[in-house]
Amino acid sequence: MAKVIVTTSGKGGVGKTTTSAAVATGLALRGYKTVVIDFDVGLRNLDLIMGCERRVVYDFVNVIRKESNLKQSLIKDKRVSDLYILPASQTRDKDTLDIDGVGRVIEELSEDFDYIVCDSPAGIERGAFMAMYFADEAIVVTNPEVSSVRDSDRILGLLASKTKRAENGQDPVKEHLLLTRYDPLRVEKGEMLSVEDVTEILAIPLLGVIPESKDVLQASNAGCPIILENETDAGQAYDDAVGRLLGEDINHRFIEVEKKGFFNKLRLFRS
Amino acid sequence: MVVEVFHADLVALEQELQEKLTVAPAFFRNAPVLMDFEHLEDAIDLKWFNDAYDMLYMHSFIPVGVVAPPDYLKQAIAKQQIAVWPSAETARKGNQSVSSRHEDSVAEQQEADTEERTVPEDQQDESGATATSAGQTVCGELVDEPQAQPTMLVLQPVRSGQKVYAKGGDLIIMAAVSTGAEVMADGHIHVYGTLRGRAFAGAQGDESARIFCKDLQADLISVAGTYLINDDLPQKFRGASVQVYLREEQLIINPL
Ligand SMILES: Nc1ncnc2c1ncn2[C@@H]1O[C@H](COP(=O)(O)OP(=O)(O)OP(=O)(O)O)[C@@H](O)[C@H]1O
Ligand SMILES: [Mg+2]
Numbered sequence: 001m002a003k004v005i006v007t008t009s010g011k012g013g014v015g016k017t018t019t020s021a022a023v024a025t026g027l028a029l030r031g032y033k034t035v036v037i038d039f040d041v042g043l044r045n046l047d048l049i050m051g052c053e054r055r056v057v058y059d060f061v062n063v064i065r066k067e068s069n070l071k072q073s074l075i076k077d078k079r080v081s082d083l084y085i086l087p088a089s090q091t092r093d094k095d096t097l098d099i100d101g102v103g104r105v106i107e108e109l110s111e112d113f114d115y116i117v118c119d120s121p122a123g124i125e126r127g128a129f130m131a132m133y134f135a136d137e138a139i140v141v142t143n144p145e146v147s148s149v150r151d152s153d154r155i156l157g158l159l160a161s162k163t164k165r166a167e168n169g170q171d172p173v174k175e176h177l178l179l180t181r182y183d184p185l186r187v188e189k190g191e192m193l194s195v196e197d198v199t200e201i202l203a204i205p206l207l208g209v210i211p212e213s214k215d216v217l218q219a220s221n222a223g224c225p226i227i228l229e230n231e232t233d234a235g236q237a238y239d240d241a242v243g244r245l246l247g248e249d250i251n252h253r254f255i256e257v258e259k260k261g262f263f264n265k266l267r268l269f270r271s
Numbered sequence: 272m273v274v275e276v277f278h279a280d281l282v283a284l285e286q287e288l289q290e291k292l293t294v295a296p297a298f299f300r301n302a303p304v305l306m307d308f309e310h311l312e313d314a315i316d317l318k319w320f321n322d323a324y325d326m327l328y329m330h331s332f333i334p335v336g337v338v339a340p341p342d343y344l345k346q347a348i349a350k351q352q353i354a355v356w357p358s359a360e361t362a363r364k365g366n367q368s369v370s371s372r373h374e375d376s377v378a379e380q381q382e383a384d385t386e387e388r389t390v391p392e393d394q395q396d397e398s399g400a401t402a403t404s405a406g407q408t409v410c411g412e413l414v415d416e417p418q419a420q421p422t423m424l425v426l427q428p429v430r431s432g433q434k435v436y437a438k439g440g441d442l443i444i445m446a447a448v449s450t451g452a453e454v455m456a457d458g459h460i461h462v463y464g465t466l467r468g469r470a471f472a473g474a475q476g477d478e479s480a481r482i483f484c485k486d487l488q489a490d491l492i493s494v495a496g497t498y499l500i501n502d503d504l505p506q507k508f509r510g511a512s513v514q515v516y517l518r519e520e521q522l523i524i525n526p527l
Contacts, residue, residue, distance in 0.1 A: 124432075150431055153449045157430030201467075203428055203447060 002110040005117050005245075006135040008159075010151025012122030014143045015180040018216055019238070020119035021049045022227040023139065026242030028083035029227070032114040035074065037105075038088035039131035040121040041097060047087040050077065051223020059089040064101035070108055079228065084113075097130045106134050124154060133164055137174040137245075139207060143181045144192040149201055152177075156202065176207035178241060183212040184257040195255055208241030210234055211254040273305045273338070274327075279313035285326055292330060305356070307338040317347050324353070333451075333469075333490055335498065354471075354496060422458075429454055429468065436474070450490055459483065469493075473517070482515040483527065497522055 007020040017040070024036035037060060038046035047053040052075045058068035063086070070086075077083035086105075089096070109116050120131035132138065138159050142152040159173045160166055166173070179198055186192045199206055215232040219225065227242070229235040233254055240250045276284065304327060308315075320340070327334045336354030349355050423437035425444045431451030435442065442456035447464035454460055455471040462470065462484040473480030473495035482492055487508055491500050494517040505524065512527040 150449075150451060153431040154451065156428070157433045157449075157452075160427060160430070161433070200465075201447075201449070203464075 002113040002116045003136050004106060004110075004134050005115060005137045005139060006120055006132045007117065007139045007141060008120040008128060008132055008155050009122065009141040009148070010124055010128075010155045011143070011148045014141050014148055015210070015216075016122070016141045017046050017049055017119050018220060018226065019139060019141050019178060019180065019210075020046060020117050021220075021225040022235075022238040023242055023245070024115070024117040025077075025080055025083060025225040026227045026239055027115045027117070027245075028077070028080045030242065030246065031082065033082045033084075033112070034115040034117065035084040035086055035109055035113050036117040036119060037086040038119050039097070039127055040119060041088045041127060042090065043088070043121065046119050047075075047085060048223060049220045050085050050225060052077070052085055052087070053223070056087045059087045060105070061089040061096050063105050064097065070105070079224075095126060097127065099130065099133060102130050103134060124151075124158060128155075129158070129162060132159060132162070132173075135159070135163060135173050136165070137176065139176045139178050139245075140202070140204065141178050141180055142198060142202070144179060144183075144187065144194070144198060146193070149193065149198055152202055156204065175204040176245065177202055177204045178207045178210065180210040181212045182209045182254065184255060188257055195252075206252070207244050208237055209252055209255050210237045210241070273307050275307045275309070276311045276323075279311065279315050279319060281319065281322055281326065284323070285330075288326075288330055288332075304332045304334055305336055305338050306334065308341065309339040311341075315341065315344070317344060320344060320348065321351075335469075335491055335500070354493075354498075356496075423456070428464070431468075448489075456480070466492075471498075472515075478517045480517075483513075484515075485512050487511055487513045487524075492522070494522060499524075 005023070007016045007023065009016050017038075020036050024034050028034040036046065036050070039060075040046070041061060047056055055075050058073035060073070062068040063070055063073050073086060075085045075087065077085065106116060118131045118135065121127040132155075140152045140155060142148050156175060159175060163173050165171065177199065179195060182195070183192060187194045195206070195209055211233045213232060213234040215229060216226050216234050219229050219232075219235075226232065226235045227238040230239065237254050240253065243250050274288075278284070306323065306327075324334055334353075336356060337348060338356045340348055340355060345355055422441040422443055423435070425435055425442070426446065428446040429435050429444060429448045429452040431449045434453045435444070435455070437456035437458065437460075439457050441458040441460070442454060443461045443463070444454060445463050448454050448462055448466050448468040448470065450467040452468035453471070454462070454468065455474045457473065457475045457477060457480070459480050460470050460472045460482045462482075465486040466482075466484040466489045468489065469491040470482050470484070470489055471493045472482045476495050478495040480494055482494065487504065488510060489501060489504070491498055492515050493499075494515060497517055497520060499522050508524045508526070513524050514527055515522055515524050517523070
């Protein structure tokens with residue numbers, strides 16, 4: 001039986017798709033057979049970030065409508081074995097997803113995979129609801145700003161009430177906070193919320209802090225999940241997060257302002 | 272803030288709000304608003320009302336109630352646990368009179384404390400019968416049965432967009448109440464986490480109901496319809512462990 005993980009946020013543009021691509025790739029790198037599904041029907045972009053947009057023939061909606069089977073529709077990643085992508089359709093809207101169809105596809109994937117990562121669209125409407133409904137765990141992607149934190153809070157409320165687990169009275173969806181686009185310098189200046197501020201408000205375990213980094217955009221333009229760029233801060237931060245997701249105990253990094261230059265040298269000299 | 276509704280054209284209404292918003296977005300963000308229908312002549316229905324309410328939410332206002340809705344809608348609105356006031360004057364009363372209370376001396380507060388001990392906690396019977404105008408304005412019909420109701424216990428955080436209502440009894444919340452969340456009880460409310468959302472104790476008019484919380488940062492607190500919004504919370508009680516109760520139609524905040 002696969003574990004179903006939803007990447008969700010409420011607010012748009014906070015880094016859900018970046019995270020879905022990184023986490024799915026990280027899980028596959030560690031030997032787990034993983035599929036990542038794009039629920040953002042109408043706004044396909046997971047396949048761009050995964051660098052497989054040219055290889056899309058059939059999509060998620062085709063599978064739901066039984067116009068194609070899973071074998072035809074899953075795209076196998078070229079870099080990482082055990083990694084598959086189920087792309088979204090660009091030509092339909094989110095209303096084409098129906099809960100029974102989504103459930104059937106997830107059930108079928110469950111037989112074959114260890115992890116199913118669901119990349120949620122923004123908002124709290126149908127698409128986001130479909131993406132979270134079957135989740136066992138949720139990565140709540142949050143930026144260190146008030147509106148994003150509030151939307152995440154809202155999503156946490158939905159995870160606790162509108163998911164299959166909640167409706168069936170099973171154990172609740174396991175919640176993880178992933179704070180992305182974190183800029184310690186701006187936090188220090190008081191322009192952004194701090195890790196403490198956010199964890200205090202949302203009160204769920206911190207999976208990781210991903211620093212704001214130009215490498216992210218560069219990697220996604222190149223169609224390469226950032227986690228594969230293992231010399232970048234953001235790539236390493238995602239790798240740590242995947243480790244924690246699997247239960248490893250790893251210290252948080254990239255939270256403090258990097259001390260460099262004069263003062264750093266001075267301290268070195270003194271000691 | 273009061274939004275006076277002069278016509279039922281939602282699109283135009285939204286546009287007018289939008290104009291206000293562009294002038295001072297920070298000022299209006301999360302501003303509590305009352306919708307005032309006193310001057311509305313157009314007919315509206317419940318769907319219109321709900322759309323208008325949602326529209327306010329969408330623009331980051333926090334609707335706290337309505338003033339003078341058409342008679343045929345009063346019941347339906349109250350059923351949705353939205354506060355209804357007969358006129359803007361009564362709605363503001365609690366708010367204004369309370370601000371004069373901010374400077375309560377410590378001695379006075381202690382006096383209030385001792386006084387409070389002599390007052391029987393369970394006045395549901397009486398308050399049902401003697402509810403004042405402030406009491407009657409809130410949420411639905413008064414309940415006649417005074418018998419004790421089980422207390423509602425909530426262990427999980429109450430998140431933005433969620434509502435919890437302990438009908439006929441007390442509410443105990445063992446976690447935080449987020450901004451944008453609403454907790455209500457016909458009796459007392461206890462919050463053993465940070466209270467950031469809105470809390471309505473005595474939701475059906477029980478003036479002896481109280482709010483207790485570990486960390487007061489509420490968007491709004493209300494006892495039997497008399498309310499205080501975040502802006503009016505005295506600085507010294509922000510982040511403090513407090514109780515809130517009603518005395519002579521004014522909200523009193525005491526440290527715990
Ligand atoms: N850690 C980061 N540092 C810098 N930029 C980032 C970071 N994470 C994401 N971004 C950028 O933010 C933008 C949005 O990212 P992404 O598409 O992953 O967000 P999303 O939440 O999936 O958006 P949507 O809600 O539209 O689906 C992209 O341009 C991406 O490159
Ligand atoms: Mg996305």
